[in-house]
Amino acid sequence: MEMIDGYGRRINYLRLSVTDRCNLRCRYCMPADGVAKLDHQEVLSYEELYRMAFASVACGIRKIRITGGEPLVRKGLVPFLKRLTEIKGLRELVLTTNGILLQELALPLRQAGVARLNVSLDSLDPENFSRITRGGDLSRVLAGIEAAERAGFPPVKINMVVMRGVNDHEILDFAALTRKKACTVRFIEYMPTLRDEDWDVQSMPGAEILQQIAQQYPLLPLVSGEMAGPARNFRIEGAPGAIGIITPVSGHFCESCNRIRMSASGQVRGCLFSNRSVNLKALLGYGDSGLLRQTLRRIVREKPGQHRLAEEGVQTASIAMSRIGG
Numbered sequence: 001m002e003m004i005d006g007y008g009r010r011i012n013y014l015r016l017s018v019t020d021r022c023n024l025r026c027r028y029c030m031p032a033d034g035v036a037k038l039d040h041q042e043v044l045s046y047e048e049l050y051r052m053a054f055a056s057v058a059c060g061i062r063k064i065r066i067t068g069g070e071p072l073v074r075k076g077l078v079p080f081l082k083r084l085t086e087i088k089g090l091r092e093l094v095l096t097t098n099g100i101l102l103q104e105l106a107l108p109l110r111q112a113g114v115a116r117l118n119v120s121l122d123s124l125d126p127e128n129f130s131r132i133t134r135g136g137d138l139s140r141v142l143a144g145i146e147a148a149e150r151a152g153f154p155p156v157k158i159n160m161v162v163m164r165g166v167n168d169h170e171i172l173d174f175a176a177l178t179r180k181k182a183c184t185v186r187f188i189e190y191m192p193t194l195r196d197e198d199w200d201v202q203s204m205p206g207a208e209i210l211q212q213i214a215q216q217y218p219l220l221p222l223v224s225g226e227m228a229g230p231a232r233n234f235r236i237e238g239a240p241g242a243i244g245i246i247t248p249v250s251g252h253f254c255e256s257c258n259r260i261r262m263s264a265s266g267q268v269r270g271c272l273f274s275n276r277s278v279n280l281k282a283l284l285g286y287g288d289s290g291l292l293r294q295t296l297r298r299i300v301r302e303k304p305g306q307h308r309l310a311e312e313g314v315q316t317a318s319i320a321m322s323r324i325g326g
């Protein structure tokens with residue numbers, strides 16, 4: 001069984017948010033006063049999340065990315081993930097984290113069967129990191145990345161959201177990291193999810209980021225795999241690590257989009273920027289998986305072709321990335 005959408009794209013990747021809570025307040029993701037929290041009864045139970053994962057795999061999903069909020073703040077996550085890895089047909093269970101709790105959790109996550117980790121890290125300077133995350137401790141994230149290496153994870157992918165005037169002066173430091181370590185650093189265009197008035201000034205196009213790096217280092221293009229995410233990848237000649245560029249604004253990767261996403265309250269979106277979503281909570285609460293699968297296939301059939309951020313910006317109310325999971 002596979003799911004093909006109305007534009008001929010095979011949808012095999014589910015981003016599953018397990019919580020809207022977070023232990024950071026990154027300035028590009030949340031307003032300073034945070035985002036209204038979901039009530040406890042609105043958040044899907046692990047049983048409901050499992051039903052979603054199971055039905056999705058039955059429909060053709062092959063890769064599940066656990067996200068949040070910060071997924072590692074949810075209690076009981078590790079046994080839940082272990083259960084997910086046992087779903088027949090699921091090829092990859094992966095997770096995106098801010099790394100704050102990774103030092104403690106890397107080994108249990110690896111033992112549960114999580115295949116790979118993506119870690120969000122927007123500055124290598126403790127003060128700038130704290131400013132961007134509104135109080136985060138860089139040393140914890142760095143210790144978390146080391147713990148992931150010790151636990152036997154493949155080299156992590158580091159996600160850096162580039163903001164002009166905020167951390168763009170660190171682009172070359174991040175690029176240089178890939179000459180020392182086998183990690184992949186992905187530079188991400190800042191998306192206007194908070195409807196900042198000056199977002200287009202702050203958002204630095206991927207081409208400009210790439211040009212900055214290419215002026216310093218010779219870059220070789222790399223080929224992406226079948227279930228790959230949205231990055232275009234390169235290697236600095238001779239470097240053990242790799243560089244990725246994610247261009248959600250200018251890009252674009254919509255024509256090869258392979259994913260759907262579900263928020264921690266059961267809201268499923270065909271597209272990150274779509275203002276249409278379907279709440280599956282009621283369907284996940286009881287056993288009729290036939291109706292659930294039918295609904296998933298319908299969401300995929302109706303998946304939008306692309307967003308129009310570059311021309312229009314965000315047209316709807318601001319998007320709570322911490323609820324949707326990125």
Ligand SMILES: Nc1nc2c(ncn2[C@@H]2O[C@H](COP(=O)(O)OP(=O)(O)OP(=O)(O)O)[C@@H](O)[C@H]2O)c(=O)[nH]1
Nearest residue numbers: 096118157159188228229230231246248259272326
């Ligand atoms: N516009 C848009 N942005 C996305 C989409 N998926 C991921 N992103 C953004 O891309 C960045 C990296 O996301 P990750 O959670 O690391 O996931 P990924 O890039 O799919 O990961 P890999 O599978 O390892 O390539 C984040 O800023 C996400 O918000 C998408 O479908 N559309």
Ligand SMILES: C[S@@+](CC[C@H](N)C(=O)[O-])C[C@H]1O[C@@H](n2cnc3c(N)ncnc32)[C@H](O)[C@@H]1O
Nearest residue numbers: 029068069070096097098120159190191321326
């Ligand atoms: C919402 S977070 C959830 C997972 C986890 N808390 C983390 O930060 O990795 C998922 C991804 O969304 C990205 N993100 C959030 N807001 C963004 C924005 N406005 N533009 C680009 N990426 C954004 C983050 O950098 C992160 O890589």
Ligand code: SF4
Nearest residue numbers: 022026029069098322
């Ligand atoms: S959800 Fe992720 S990106 Fe958003 S504030 Fe938390 S750590 Fe930062």
Ligand code: SF4
Nearest residue numbers: 254257271272306307
């Ligand atoms: S913006 Fe929408 S269509 Fe484009 S890659 Fe993201 S989820 Fe897919």
